[in-house]
Amino acid sequence: MAHLTYLALLVGCLVVTAPLELVLRVRVYARWRRLLLAVLPVAVVFLCWDAYAVHRHQWWYDAAQIVGLRLPGHLPVEEVLFFLVVPVCAILGFEAVRVVTGWRAGDESERHQ
Amino acid sequence: MSYTALAVAAVVVSVLVDVALLRTRLLARRIFWVSYAIVFGFQLLVNGVLTGRRVVRYDPATILGTRIAYAPVEDLLFGFALVTLTLSLWVWLGRRGMH
Numbered sequence: 774m775a776h777l778t779y780l781a782l783l784v785g786c787l788v789v790t791a792p793l794e795l796v797l798r799v800r801v802y803a804r805w806r807r808l809l810l811a812v813l814p815v816a817v818v819f820l821c822w823d824a825y826a827v828h829r830h831q832w833w834y835d836a837a838q839i840v841g842l843r844l845p846g847h848l849p850v851e852e853v854l855f856f857l858v859v860p861v862c863a864i865l866g867f868e869a870v871r872v873v874t875g876w877r878a879g880d881e882s883e884r885h886q
Numbered sequence: 887m888s889y890t891a892l893a894v895a896a897v898v899v900s901v902l903v904d905v906a907l908l909r910t911r912l913l914a915r916r917i918f919w920v921s922y923a924i925v926f927g928f929q930l931l932v933n934g935v936l937t938g939r940r941v942v943r944y945d946p947a948t949i950l951g952t953r954i955a956y957a958p959v960e961d962l963l964f965g966f967a968l969v970t971l972t973l974s975l976w977v978w979l980g981r982r983g984m985h
Contacts, residue, residue: 779941782932807984811976819968822892831889831948838941859965860972862928867921867973876917879910880980 778838779851783858790865799868801861811864816856823852889948893960896967904974912977913970922969929965933957 793799801808824846826832834849842850871878887895904912912918936942938956949958 778939779936782935782941786928786932804985807976807979810979810984811972815968815971815975818971822896826889826892826948829948830945832942832944835941835943838939856968859929859932860968863921863925863969863972864976866925866928867917867976870917870921870924874917874920876915876920878912878915878917878977878980880977882980882983882985 775837776840779834779849780840780854783851783854786858786862790862793865793869797869797872799865799872801865801868808861808864812857812860815860816853819856820846820848820853823856824848889944889958889960890950893963893967897963897970900967900970900974903971908974908978910974910977910981912974918973921973922966925969926962926965929962929969930955930957933961933965937961 794802827847834852839849839851844850844853867878870876901913904910934955934957937944937953937958944958949960952959954962
């Protein structure tokens with residue numbers, strides 16, 4: 774079970790934030806095209822940084838706590854998921870603050886003003 | 887480059903990307919800082935588990951050695967850059983008419 778530690782943490786992040794979409798109706802997953810365009814470019818940059826750091830042995834992962842699937846750059850699959858899950862959770866939190874407070878972010882469409 | 891230097895550079899680049907390139911004015915808005923404060927709390931928790939349980943380990947030579955909730959202080963800068971770039975791009979896409 775220890776192999777699932779990192780993966781379980783990421784699944785936990787998605788589970789904890791799921792009510793924001795399902796109950797608060799922030800419509801982040803619903804706007805999946807915008808979500809992908811916001812998350813993927815940043816994820817690519819950070820994965821390059823991650824691969825550089827792993828290559829330089831600046832940090833490394835405990836083989837006993839990851840599933841063991843390695844991707845190019847010797848990155849654990851959990852790292853790729855990290856750079857998808859964490860930014861998605863950040864956007865969910867951001868949109869939740871908007872829904873709850875009504876504060877503006879400067880990207881509201883005219884018809885909603 | 888050390889993790890410390892890269893993490894500081896990432897914060898500078900993320901702020902520059904928002905202010906000079908995407909120009910969302912997000913960093914001047916209350917909604918950003920309140921959201922970031924909430925995300926920051928969860929970041930401490932997630933990072934604390936990853937580093938406290940030693941899922942991720944660091945070369946002592948590449949970090950300052952200051953730790954907050956088990957995580958190297960550099961992780962907080964890394965997280966700020968990740969969240970800022972993502973939210974900036976999200977808002978920029980919205981301003982471009984993508985809703």
